[in-house]
Amino acid sequence: MAKVAQPTTGFVNNGTLVQIGANNTSAQWDYISVPNPAAPWRILIEGDLPTTSTTPSMSVTFFEGKTPLFSASGTWQTQGQSSQAALKQNWKLKLKNADTGNKLALRIGDWFPMTSVTLKGYGTDRxxxxxxxxxxxxxxxxxxxxxxxxPLSSYQYFDGTDLGTHTSALFTTAGFPVELWQNGVFLGLYVLRSPADLPDYxxxxxxxxxxxxxxxxxxxxxxxxxxxxxxxxxxxxxxxxxxxxxxxxxxxxxxxxxxxxxxxxxxxxxxxxxxxxxxxxxxxxxxxxxxxxxxxxxxxxxxxxxxxxxxxxxxxxxxxxxxxxxxxxxxxxxxxxxxxxxxxxxxxxxxxxxxxxxxxxxxxxxxxxxxxxxxxxxxxxxxxxxxxxxxxxxxxxxxxxxxxxxxxxxxxxxxxxxxxxxxxxxxxxxxxxxxxxxxxxxxxxxxxxxxxxxxxxxxxxx
Incomplete structure (x- = not known):
């Protein structure tokens, strides 16, 4: 098995954890928000490549241009029905906070938070x-x-819990292209796609x-x-x-x-x-x-x-x-x-x-x-x-x-x-x-x- 690097967590700016005070606790955060991409994203994974029957452990760091956004630990696996038989497969990264061991929720722009990241290979549409x-x-x-x-009633249903702030619901998927690297080697271009979970509907x-x-x-x-x-x-x-x-x-x-x-x-x-x-x-x-x-x-x-x-x-x-x-x-x-x-x-x-x-x-x-x-x-x-x-x-x-x-x-x-x-x-x-x-x-x-x-x-x- 490939060596898995020890990851960090928390929002990162120019390679340094953001300091909010003398006792910064960002490493303990289990929720990260990052803006919509302003430059190409590069995702670096350390860990063995999944197969249709394996879900290996990995560590991952997300970059925008040369700026590191955040890192996490977790597992990854193949994703999607058609991808199982494809040469260029889809991947799903299940993120965890390496310090706390909890699921790590990632919010990109106005997407709903997600604890797994879907990377679509689109072998059909290159x-x-x-x-x-x-x-x-x-x-x-x-x-x-x-x-x-x-209908407004579908938003109003949640007024009692979050005051109806579900107005970013997409009712479909959204995505943007990213580079994926594994153990220092370029694996391919993929689309990081929102998962279309129940909150999105x-x-x-x-x-x-x-x-x-x-x-x-x-x-x-x-x-x-x-x-x-x-x-x-x-x-x-x-x-x-x-x-x-x-x-x-x-x-x-x-x-x-x-x-x-x-x-x-x-x-x-x-x-x-x-x-x-x-x-x-x-x-x-x-x-x-x-x-x-x-x-x-x-x-x-x-x-x-x-x-x-x-x-x-x-x-x-x-x-x-x-x-x-x-x-x-x-x-x-x-x-x-x-x-x-x-x-x-x-x-x-x-x-x-x-x-x-x-x-x-x-x-x-x-x-x-x-x-x-x-x-x-x-x-x-x-x-x-x-x-x-x-x-x-x-x-x-x-x-x-x-x-x-x-x-x-x-x-x-x-x-x-x-x-x-x-x-x-x-x-x-x-x-x-x-x-x-x-x-x-x-x-x-x-x-x-x-x-x-x-x-x-x-x-x-x-």
């Missing part, structure tokens, strides 16, 4: 741009026009009506049958529940609440229920409209039976309004599993949520229905977001340019040397889409896709 870009645009969409991403795990579920390639989602083994139930807390267990007997009330919304989806798709006449009893339409629009914009064919969050703050077997939230968007902006060349370009794919070519092997189901039943609302919402400058090619190009400014080109060259562009480093064989592995391709895709959708819906500007 630019490291697509996931962060998509969720950033979607957050801006959700905030338009009133500035909040959820304003969920109280002890409230049985606060239900948050995520499909895992849920084949029955549009047939009207809720099969809990095809879903991850993240909220509420269920005693004895293991990921994707059948909850029909262990949590029948929660199972019934989930079954209600999935049955409505299925009935609408089957045509036995009028979606337009009944939607207000089941879904927050605006969140569903925005979800369809971001998937159309970004070309996300992996988001129909997979990779979204479905949640409600008042779910029961007989009532409740459900919201749709975005998750995991690396297979976007021209990357489609088993589809290469020009056929996955922005002006060739057609409507994603109608999916006539069965790209990604997912059934669009209710989302396809929205294109016919709620087409007027989709067109109006698109125009609103275009008029507001939220969906805008120039803005997207500026965002990408600022984001990749945190990547050292020499480190990108080394990343490509470590993880070649000739094989399946992720769920898509990168060699199939070499021309799409550039930031210029994504910029051009955004401009072309916006123009294509504008033409379909007759948008000509404010």
């Amino acid at each position: 630019t490291l741009v697509r996931d962060s870009l998509t969720t950033a645009i979607w957050r801006d969409m959700r905030k338009n026009p009133d500035g909040v991403m959820a 304003l969920m109280d795990e002890d409230n049985n009506q606060h239900v948050l579920i995520q499909p895992q390639h849920a084949g029955n989602i549009w047939t009207g049958t809720f099969n809990s083994t095809e879903w991850t139930v993240q909220s509420p807390a269920i005693s004895g529940y293991a990921d994707q267990d059948d909850i029909s007997t262990t949590a029948p009330a929660i199972n019934a609440a989930c079954a209600r919304i999935v049955k409505w989806f299925g009935d609408c798709v089957a045509g036995t229920v009028d979606a337009r006449a009944t939607y207000w009893q089941y879904i927050d339409l605006k969140s569903f409209l925005d979800y369809v629009l971001i998937c159309e914009l970004a070309g996300s064919f992996d988001s129909m039976q997979n990779n979204f969050e479905l949640g409600s703050w008042n779910a029961s077997a007989t009532s409740g309004i459900w919201h749709m939230w975005l998750y995991d968007c690396d297979e976007t902006w021209g990357l489609i599993i088993n589809v290469g060349g020009a056929q996955s370009d922005a002006d060739q794919i057609g409507w994603v949520m109608e999916n006539p070519n069965n790209y990604g092997f997912q059934n669009p189901g209710f989302f396809k229905l929205m294109h016919s039943v709620f087409r007027p609302e989709l067109r109006a919402r698109w125009a609103e977001l275009r008029d507001a400058g939220i969906i805008d090619a120039a803005s997207i190009k500026r965002w990408i340019a600022e984001y990749v400014g945190f990547i050292d080109p020499t480190m990108m060259a080394q990343d490509l040397a470590n993880w070649l562009l000739t094989g399946p480093t992720g769920s898509i064989n990168v060699a199939q889409n070499l021309e799409k592995e550039s930031v210029s391709y994504i910029m051009n895709y955004a401009e072309t896709r916006i123009a294509w959708i504008d033409a379909q819906w007759g948008y000509s500007g404010a």
Whole structure:
């Protein structure tokens, strides 16, 4: 085993612990706040590399430029389902205060504190741009026009505990690129991504009506049958529940609440229920409209039976309004599993949520229905977001340019040397889409896709 260096903890500035008085106790702190990155981050780990079956101990120091931010001890492991079989894997660092032995909570900017740090390798998207870009645009969409991403009642729920200071809730993930070094050797470029834990969704795990579920390639989602083994139930807390267990007997009330919304989806798709006449009893339409629009914009064919969050703050077997939230968007902006060349370009794919070519092997189901039943609302919402400058090619190009400014080109060259562009480093064989592995391709895709959708819906500007 590699030698594990003794780490320090507490906020660090220019290599020295901040002194707040004669008896500075920062080494005893189990909570650290650091600002959003102003310069590239470098993460140095001392310890053995994890495997899919090992979780070795490590020490880690975080740097911004040449300035050390903080150090910690802990363990690390592989992260994510698809990463298990990938060459360039994702990692999760579980942080501890080396002095106290307690979990060490890290707060970055306005993210919620986290005791584990997720590093995404994005073997599929070697630019490291697509996931962060998509969720950033979607957050801006959700905030338009009133500035909040959820009903005020969901914020007010926490008034009695923290005066409703949950207003930084993201309802998705955010991320920024970092360098990762292991035992003094450059391991690769990764994206440090927020974990999207329950606080990010304003969920109280002890409230049985606060239900948050995520499909895992849920084949029955549009047939009207809720099969809990095809879903991850993240909220509420269920005693004895293991990921994707059948909850029909262990949590029948929660199972019934989930079954209600999935049955409505299925009935609408089957045509036995009028979606337009009944939607207000089941879904927050605006969140569903925005979800369809971001998937159309970004070309996300992996988001129909997979990779979204479905949640409600008042779910029961007989009532409740459900919201749709975005998750995991690396297979976007021209990357489609088993589809290469020009056929996955922005002006060739057609409507994603109608999916006539069965790209990604997912059934669009209710989302396809929205294109016919709620087409007027989709067109109006698109125009609103275009008029507001939220969906805008120039803005997207500026965002990408600022984001990749945190990547050292020499480190990108080394990343490509470590993880070649000739094989399946992720769920898509990168060699199939070499021309799409550039930031210029994504910029051009955004401009072309916006123009294509504008033409379909007759948008000509404010």
